[in-house]
Amino acid sequence: xxxxxxxxxxxxxxxxxxxxxxxxxxxxxxxxxxxxxxxxxxxxxxxxxxxxxxxxxxxxxxxxxxxxxxxxxxxxxxxxxxxxxxxxxxxxxxxxxxxxxxxxxxxxxxxxxx
Amino acid sequence: xxxxxxxxxxxxxxxxxxxxxxxxxxxxxxxxxxxxxxxxxxxxxxxxxxxxxxxxxxxxxxxxxxxxxxxxxxxxxxxxxxxxxxxxxxxxxxxxxxxxxxxxxxxxx
Numbered sequence: 001x002x003x004x005x006x007x008x009x010x011x012x013x014x015x016x017x018x019x020x021x022x023x024x025x026x027x028x029x030x031x032x033x034x035x036x037x038x039x040x041x042x043x044x045x046x047x048x049x050x051x052x053x054x055x056x057x058x059x060x061x062x063x064x065x066x067x068x069x070x071x072x073x074x075x076x077x078x079x080x081x082x083x084x085x086x087x088x089x090x091x092x093x094x095x096x097x098x099x100x101x102x103x104x105x106x107x108x109x110x111x112x113x114x
Numbered sequence: 115x116x117x118x119x120x121x122x123x124x125x126x127x128x129x130x131x132x133x134x135x136x137x138x139x140x141x142x143x144x145x146x147x148x149x150x151x152x153x154x155x156x157x158x159x160x161x162x163x164x165x166x167x168x169x170x171x172x173x174x175x176x177x178x179x180x181x182x183x184x185x186x187x188x189x190x191x192x193x194x195x196x197x198x199x200x201x202x203x204x205x206x207x208x209x210x211x212x213x214x215x216x217x218x219x220x221x222x223x
Contacts, residue, residue: 004157033210040122042202042215043158050209058210090157099165101146101206105157 002026006091006106013081013113021076021109023091031094032074033058033103034066036087043090049074081113117141120203120214128222133190137203137214140184146206147179149188152216153199161201162188193221 007022023032034046045058047066055066063085065077074093078085088110092103120137127133135149145166150158162177164170164186170177176189190197198221203214 031209040215042120043213045210048210056209092157099146100163101211102148102160102163103158103211105159107157108155 004091004093004104004106006089006109008109009107010110011112013078013111015082015113017081018077018079019081019111020078021089021091021111023074023076023093023106024072025074025091025093025104026072027093027095027104028071029093029095029104030071031096031101032068033092033094034064034074034076035090035092036060036085037090037108038087046076046089081111083113085111086113087111115140116215117212118203118205118214121217122215124218124220126220126222127193129193129195131193131221133188133193133197133219133221135188135190135201135203135217135219137186138184139186139205139212141205141212142181142184144205144207144212147177147186148204148206148211149175149177150202150204151199152202158202190219195221195223197221 033048035043049068052071091106094103149161151161152158174191178187200216202216204211
């Protein structure tokens, strides 16, 4: 039972390049999230999904796109990377009921855009 | 103004001290409150989860919610160097969690 995994763990891009971050979970969770974490800023929600085939914008969606074609996978794309997108990216999944919402996080992807 | 405010610290205390970490929030509709712990270069992990007002205890950790003041606290007794981490508060929103910025805690041996 791997939980939440993220690929890759590290990446360096040049301005204008594109890339896709992959998140996979094996807990059969409906909800999945992509966050970025910058020093002093806490976790900021980029996009999220409430089930297979659905996506929605979070707090800071500009410059990112997502897809949830399979329940277990949530992809985050950067079409044209900018230095402002240098950050640590975390994926999370959760089983959400009326009384619980425990999010399980992946190990993170450290992205540097030069 | 952010919905959830949390002092980023760092908070540095000697080993064995009682630690108090706090968050304030503005939305009175919040009813579920969480504390996550994040070690350096790792993802956050759920530490404690409380509903509405009152206290919840788990070993050396106590979570407290005061809805009338819109204030939540996490107390750590007999703090250990292994407690050194960033502690994030979170509150349940409609489809997502609303996060504090996190407080970096350093326990000095």
